[in-house]
Every structure is written in C-alpha cells, then in structure tokens.
Amino acid sequence: MIIDFISKVFIVLALIFMFFGVYGIFRFRDFYSRVLISSKVETVGFLTIMAGIMLKTGFGYSTLKILFICLMVIVTNPLSTHAVARSALKSGYKISEENNDD
Amino acid sequence: MGFLDAVLIVVSIYAAVVLIRVVIGPTIWDRLLGFNMISSKIIMSIVILSVVTDRSFLLDIALVYSFLGFIGTVLIARFVETRGEI
Amino acid sequence: MIEKIFLILMVVLALITLNTVKLRRAVIYLGIFSLVSSFVYLLYGAPDVAIAEAVIGSALSTVLYLVALKKYQVFTIYYTNANYNEIHDGYIIKGRAQILRDVERFFLKREMEPQIIYTTDDCDYVLSAKNFDLLIHQDYDKVKMYGCIEDYHVDAMQDYVAKNPYENLTVEFVRYEAGDQIDA
Amino acid sequence: MKRTFNYVVMIFVFTAMWIILNEKAGPMQIISGIGFSVLSIFFVNYYLLDDDYIDSYFLNPVSLLKYLFYLVFQIYKSGISAIFKISKGESAVKIIKYDSCLNKELAVCLLANAITLTPGTVTIDKTKNQLSILCFQDDEVFSSGSGGKSCSDFEKILRGI
Known part of the structure; x- marks a missing residue:
C-alpha cells in the first residue's frame, strides 16, 4: 500500500519534470539553450518514471529488463544530443538571442 | 480508467506538443532535437503500456527502440554536418 | 482515447510530410511517422509487426533515403547581416529577408537542396574560415553575394537577378578565384 | 591469470x-547462455577488434557501480x-575548454558522457584529454578547475576504472 503510494508520487514527479522539459523548448529563443536544457531534463524524467514503474511492478524479471533499458538510455541519449549540438556548431549556425524590445 | 492510463495520455499529449516545435522549428537541428525527444517519449509509453496490459514481452521492443532512434538521429546529424557525405 | 491521440498524430505527420518542399525535412518527418505508427501497431496488439516497422521504418529506410539524397546536390548558403542583432529566432520564423526567400525558391526550382545557415559571425571571418557555395551579406538595403567564379549556378543566379531587379535592394556580386578558399 | 579472470567475469555478465x-x-537457459557468450567473445576476438582490447577496455565492476550511483x-x-x-x-551560452587529469582513453570518454548527461552542459569536442564544453554564461561548475590541476569528484572515481 505504502509502496504503491510512493510509486505514484515518483510518476507524478516525473511528469512535472517532463513538463518543464517540454516548456523549456518553447521558452528559450536560442537553439543552443534549448539543446542544453530540454533534452536533458528529459533524461531526469525518464529515470524517475522508470523508478516509479519498477516500484509498482515489484521485483521480477521485468524489473531487471527495465533497468537494462535505463542503462541503454543512459549510454545512447548523450550520444545523440552530442551529435546534434556538434553538427550545428561545426556548420557555423549562430544567432543572437532575441531582444526584449522586439 | 486507471492511474497509468492517465499517465499514458499525458505522455502522448507531451509528444503532440513537442511535434509543434518539430514543425515550426526554424532550422533542421531543432527538428532533430524534437525527433530525439519524441523517440524517448515513445519508449516511455511502450514501457507503461507493457505494465498496463501485463505483457512483459513488449519490453524487448522498447529495448530495440532505444537503439534505433539513436541511430537515426546520429545519421541525419552527420549527414547535415558534412554536406551530404555520411 | 489514447488510440485517438496517436491516430490524429499520424494523420498530421503524413500531411506535413507530403506538403514540405525540402527533402531532408521530409526524412525527419517520416522517421517520426514510422515511430508513431509502430506504437499504434502495438496498441492494436501486433508486436511482431511493430518490431518490423521499427527496424525497417526507423533505421533502414532512413539510411536508404539519406543515401538517395546524396545524389541530390546540397547548396550551402551562409547569411550574415551587418547589424547582427536582427538575426534571432523570431526573425527566422516570420520575418525572413525577402532576398533569401527568392534565392531559396530559385534553387528549389533548379532541383537543388538549399541549406541556409544563419550566423552572427563577421563576414570576413566566414569568407576565410568556412566552406560555402554562396555567402549573402546584407547591410540594410545593400546586398553582396560572394560566389566562386567557376560555379555556374551562381552565374545563373546573377542572370536571374539581372532580369528581375529589385526596387528597394541593390544586389552586387563578388566572384573570387577557386584557389583562394581551399587552403583557408 | 588476470586475463582469464576478465574472461570469466565477461561470460558471467553475458x-x-x-x-x-x-x-x-x-x-x-544457463547452458545455452554460457555457450552463446563464449561464441560471441570468440567471434569478437577473431573478426571485430584487436587482440589486446580486453586490457584497455575492461571496466572494474565495483567502481562502475560506484560511478553509476554518483x-x-x-x-x-x-x-x-x-x-x-x-x-x-x-x-x-559560452564554450569553455576543460583539461582533464585522466590519461586513459576510455575514462575520458566516460567523463564526456557524464558531462553530456548532466543537464546544463554538453560536450562538443575532444582532443587527447581536452574537452570543449558548451554551458551557460554564469555557470561556475567546470570553469574554476580549468586553470589549475585540481580534479573534480568524477575524475577521482573514474581513476579507479
């Protein structure tokens, strides 16, 4: 009972994290800020939601599988973000951030 | 409708909102960023779906996804960087 | 409920993919489309079809489309502005310099893929350091275009601008020798 | 002797x-798992990588767990x-250069992965053991250590790998 409640708290917390990640890619007016913030808050949300689901299902083979998925995402997610940021920087894309007196 | 069903709907609404950035994003790199985010949200919803319907073999598909979305993003990013030579 | 959201997403993505002019954008939209569609297959209880769709649609067809796009020539255009505070996100989305829109339409008509890169770097720095096909430098209503002297696409562009001149813009072409850029 | 121990650990993990x-x-399942892991190690040894990769790419499992928790x-x-x-x-945003005090290739790559994984910093480039990091203007996390010889906590843990 108490474990069920804790897992619900975890999942709601993850949804709040992910909301900030989605809000961040509309809030910032500069590509490099977006790539810094948004897709990483994503990782925090992912880990939290997986922790909540692992608590909910209890210990078993599926828990270990979800742990394996988490490990995979920890390895591959930074690589894709790095590829996108490096590709933009090497091509020379650079804009100034939007002024407030627009 | 249980708690996890509601979570699934919220995650899919997030994916739909990220799609707006993919469509209006001024450059191609914004679109790639959105692609990355949507693919991680799809992985999330597959895991939740496997818990909701109690079918644990769906987790294998999530595992395959976490490899493939990454390969697509890296290939397109390298393609754009080197002007057409992968 | 959940099926409805993803089905609507699929329809929207398919329409966007059909309507876009630039091919590399279409590849990205198709990747998202195949991700969403294989999740829909999962929802209707077909995990074997879903795994095939994930492998083929997301990885294999992306590679195939990119290899096909290699044949399609990419034309790199750098855009710099003298008062560089003007180049920001909102400007790129709505404003867009008129000259850029015309250049883009011109190259799309000649079946080439224009890739426009906005930068706030100095014009001279881009000239010396970057590898480009066409550099557009705008100073209010004076526009300078730098292009290689052997590039016949830039010749065609010059003819096009000479035929339909602008009323409020003065366009000037600067051509350089090919050897100057390579060692930089 | 150490080599054989490494192979045994790898077979166990697989x-x-x-x-x-x-x-x-x-x-x-246990028998087929041992068979397939021996087969895959044999295949990698003969066809994919050089012979001495197991010494340079082997991760110490205890310090790897410590690293993951941190x-x-x-x-x-x-x-x-x-x-x-x-x-x-x-x-x-700004780009700073960071000289790490690690000298193993794999450890520097793990450090770059960790830097990209934490929100607010993205690794752009790597030459030898110098990393280019994209971060916010007023971030002081890594810029203080760039001049001196002080190691961050990450590097202290990664040295044991």
Missing part, C-alpha cells in the same frame, strides 16, 4: 543478460537547478 532476456532461469545523484542535483533556469529564462 549469461546474466541472456537469462534476463529469456525471463527464465532453468538449466537449459552519476544518478549528480543528474538529479543539476536537473533541479535546470528547472530554476527554465523558469528564469536566461539564454546566453
């Missing part, structure tokens, strides 16, 4: 993965600070 993916721990703690710490940045909406 068999554990095989059992997890099969969701069953009978004798049939990494998760660090991710949450900077994730919460990233939320404040999002609500404030500041957006100036």
